[in-house]
Amino acid sequence: MNDGLFARARELFPGGVNSPVRAFGAVGGTPRFVTRAEGAYVWDADGVKRIDYVSSWGAIILGHAVSEIVEAISSAAGRGTSYGAPTPGEIALAERIQAAMPSVERMRFTCSGTEAVMSAVRLARAHTGRSKILKFAGCYHGHADSLLTAAGSGVATMGLPGSAGVTADATRDTLVAPYNDLDSVSELFDRFGDQLAAVLLEPVAANMGLVLPKPGFLELLREQTSAHHALLVFDEVITGFRVAPGGAQERYDVTPDLTCLGKVIGGGLPVGAFGGRADIMALVAPEGPMYQAGTLSGNPLAMAAGEATLARLTDRDVFDRLEEQTTRLAAGLGEAIDAGPHAGRASVATIGSLLTLFWTPRPPTSFAEAQAGDGEAFASFFHAMLDRGVSLPPSPYEAWFVTLAHGAGEVDATLAAAREALA
Numbered sequence: 001m002n003d004g005l006f007a008r009a010r011e012l013f014p015g016g017v018n019s020p021v022r023a024f025g026a027v028g029g030t031p032r033f034v035t036r037a038e039g040a041y042v043w044d045a046d047g048v049k050r051i052d053y054v055s056s057w058g059a060i061i062l063g064h065a066v067s068e069i070v071e072a073i074s075s076a077a078g079r080g081t082s083y084g085a086p087t088p089g090e091i092a093l094a095e096r097i098q099a100a101m102p103s104v105e106r107m108r109f110t111c112s113g114t115e116a117v118m119s120a121v122r123l124a125r126a127h128t129g130r131s132k133i134l135k136f137a138g139c140y141h142g143h144a145d146s147l148l149t150a151a152g153s154g155v156a157t158m159g160l161p162g163s164a165g166v167t168a169d170a171t172r173d174t175l176v177a178p179y180n181d182l183d184s185v186s187e188l189f190d191r192f193g194d195q196l197a198a199v200l201l202e203p204v205a206a207n208m209g210l211v212l213p214k215p216g217f218l219e220l221l222r223e224q225t226s227a228h229h230a231l232l233v234f235d236e237v238i239t240g241f242r243v244a245p246g247g248a249q250e251r252y253d254v255t256p257d258l259t260c261l262g263k264v265i266g267g268g269l270p271v272g273a274f275g276g277r278a279d280i281m282a283l284v285a286p287e288g289p290m291y292q293a294g295t296l297s298g299n300p301l302a303m304a305a306g307e308a309t310l311a312r313l314t315d316r317d318v319f320d321r322l323e324e325q326t327t328r329l330a331a332g333l334g335e336a337i338d339a340g341p342h343a344g345r346a347s348v349a350t351i352g353s354l355l356t357l358f359w360t361p362r363p364p365t366s367f368a369e370a371q372a373g374d375g376e377a378f379a380s381f382f383h384a385m386l387d388r389g390v391s392l393p394p395s396p397y398e399a400w401f402v403t404l405a406h407g408a409g410e411v412d413a414t415l416a417a418a419r420e421a422l423a
């Protein structure tokens with residue numbers, strides 16, 4: 001059944017998929033078509049049930065098909081799926097975001113993280129009157145032209161330097177520095193500080209595998225951007241509501257000027273948001289001259305799913321529980337590596353409800369270090385886990401996403417599979 005679906009899908013869609021990260025490009029074999037998901041599990045078209053760590057690439061944090069989310073979406077759908085007019089649901093979700101992330105004084109909803117970041121970059125340029133953006137190698141900010149250079153996620157998985165179709169002009173104003181490299185950042189600020197509209201980054205990088213910021217890195221970016229009157233833009237599409245209720249900015253106590261969100265805030269429906277300082281957001285149309293729009297932005301179904309999700313995430317105990325299971329999983333994976341024939345060849349990075357098993361001796365601190373990982377070992381491990389009932393992101397450059405539905409039983413089952421796979 002699965003193979004037949006893939007054959008048909010390949011006729012209809014490039015690579016048989018509607019987003020490259022879903023193809024098994026880096027691991028070989030046939031992507032599993034999902035027909036159902038519940039809690040921590042997904043079922044494929046052949047009826048095989050697996051523990052899921054893709055979790056819609058992080059959008060699912062409570063677990064799949066959780067009753068209050070299903071009810072929130074059904075109830076909203078019964079009142080109409082889209083109006084092209086403001087709704088109370090937008091306010092309810094925005095207030096929850098603002099309560100968790102005080103730096104987001106005002107915001108605008110979009111339909112994807114890509115749109116959110118693209119709009120934040122435009123806004124930073126509108127605010128500063130400058131053109132240049134500094135991004136970091138291995139960070140992925142969606143597929144806007146100007147940011148498709150040295151990108152992580154699917155671009156890294158495919159080993160591409162950028163994307164065909166992006167003109168040199170589109171990336172002319174995009175500077176790239178190695179993640180965590182304080183000296184390079186200082187040099188770039190010395191040369192281009194007065195031309196920089198913004199420094200844009202994932203404050204915890206999660207699209208080159210999970211790479212944590214070194215102590216002082218985020219603080220240096222805050223100091224340098226303030227000193228040069230450039231904006232600091234955090235892409236918290238993955239880290240928002242994942243590494244702390246208030247995202248990486250809360251966890252590391254570094255406040256950006258603008259923040260981009262997505263994934264969790266939509267509860268599994270298409271949503272993004274950008275927001276931040278009220279004086280900067282006042283530039284967005286119709287209050288200001290920076291144009292940004294969308295027919296389905298603030299869609300009532302997505303607002304309802306997002307609000308119901310964030311309502312479950314107000315309690316710090318929930319984050320403690322998420323992190324406890326994730327930490328136990330990461331520690332168990334580390335022990336399984338150390339006890340097996342691959343000791344010294346693999347490592348585990350973790351924070352909040354995110355983790356990555358790297359095929360590098362130590363967790364990488366940069367894209368270059370992540371790229372030194374053993375891709376063949378990753379592919380073997382991936383398939384060994386899939387055969388043992390565990391669905392991992394099919395790329396070494398992605399994070400595993402733990403949800404509230406991943407309890408001790410799922411963690412134990414994953415570790416048992418990992419011990420076998422690693423042996």
Ligand code: HOZ
Pocket residue numbers: 019020021022057140153154206207398
């Ligand atoms: N940020 C996601 C992967 N790291 C994107 C998902 C996609 O491209 O489909």
